Amino acid sequence: MSLSLRTLHPYTPLLPLPSHLPLPPHRLNLCNLPTPIQEFSTSLHPGSPLLLKRDDSTGGLELGGNKLRKLEFLLADALHLGCDTVITIGGVQSNHCRATAAAAAMLGMKAEVILRTTETPNEDPGHQGNLLFLRSVGAKVHTVSVHEYTTLGSLTLLDKLSSTLSSSGRTPYVIPVGGSNPLGTWGYIEASAELRVQCDAEPGLQDLTDIVVTAGSGGTAAGVARGVWEHWGKGEGKIPKVHAVGVCDSPDYFYKEVTKILTGMGFLGEDGEIWVRDNINIVSGRGGGYGVCREEEIEFIAKFARDTGVVLDTCYTGKAMYKWCKERERGGGGGGKTLFWHTGGGLGTFKMGTELERTFEPARKLI
Secondary structure, eight states, X not given: OOOOTTOOEEOOOSSOOOTTSOOOSEEOOOSXXXXXXXXXXXXXXXXXXXXXXXXXXXXXXXXXSTHHHHHHHHHHHHHHTTOOXXXXXXXXXXXXXXXXXXHHHHTTOEEEEEEEESSXXXXXXXXXXXXHHHHHTTOEEEEEEHHHHHHHOHHHHHHHHHHHHHHTTOOEEEOOGGGOSTTTTHHHHHHHHHHHHHHHHOGGGTTEEEEEEXXXXXXXXXXXXXXXXXXTTTTSSOOOEEEEEESSSOHHHHHHHHHHHHHHHTSOOTTHHHHXXXXXXXXXXXXXXXXXXXXXXXXXXXXXXXXXXXXOOTTTHHHHHHHHHHHHHTTOSOSSEEEEEEOOOXXXXXXOHXXXXXTSOOOOOOO
C-alpha cells in the first residue's frame, strides 16, 4: 500500500464490464470508499423512507463531493502525461473547481480556474463558500462574465488559458466543466458497481426501485445510468429506474450530453440517444435559473435539514431533492424505495446565509 496520493494504480473494474470497452489505464486513490448509505424519514418525501448515498463524504471539506470520483481518473491522466498545472472552469461557486484545486495542490500541481461571475469580469469574486477553500489552496482565479461565457463557450475559454500557460513554459491539463467527459465519467461507472455490491450485501437495499441524481454537467447522470444498467444485468429482470434532475439546462440538452459522453466511452452506437431516453428519466429542476434558489426551495432545504440533520446545497442537491419530492407528491416519482445520490455541495451554502437566515429561530437570552 502506497501512502503517496501521486501513485498511479492500474484500473481494474470492481465488477466485470464488456471486454471491448477501452478502459482507462490508471486511476488515483483520492476517495474514501465505499461511501455510506443511510436511511432517513421526512414528511417531505412521502410514501417510504429515503436513502442517501453519501458522496458528500468522499473526502475532507476541501474535496468532498461527486467530483472527486471523476478526478481520480482525470488527474491520473494528468500525472501520467507529466502535466504541472490543472485548469478547469465553472460557476463562481463551483464545487468542481474547488475540489479540482484542492486535489491538484495535494498532488503537487498548480491549479488555475476560470469562474463565470454575475459581476463584471474586473470585479474580484470574493472568498465566500467554495471560493474560500479554492483560494486557500492557492488556485489562481480568472473571471469571465456570463455574456463572455455564453458567447465564447467554455472550451474556447479553456483553450485560451491553456495556450497562454503553454507559451510561458507550463504543461497544462484541461478538465471540462464538472469533469464531465468520457474519462471522468468512469468514476460513476465504478460508483454504480460500488452501489450494486452494497445492495447485494444489505437485505434492506435489494428492493431499491428508484435512483435520483442531480444533473449539472451530465457526467454523473451518464455514469450512474449506464453503470446501473450494466451491473443490474443489462436490464434483465428488476432494475432500479434512474432519474436525473437538471439544475441548469433543459432535459433535451442533458439527453444529448449524456449520449455524447457514453458514446465517447464506447458504450453506445449510432442509436445511442434512444437508449438514453429509454433508460434515464430527466426532468428540469432549474427553477429560477442556475444558482438561483427560490423561496419555496429555501424553505424546503431548511425543513429537510431540521428533519434529517443533512444540509443540502442551494445550487444542486437542494433543488434536485425539492423537484423529486414534488414529482413524487404528484405521483410521477415512483412509489417504491428511493436512493438519492447526495453529490455534495454544502460549502456553497455558506454564501446563502442571508437567504437561509429567515428560516432560523431567533436566539434567546438565557439569563
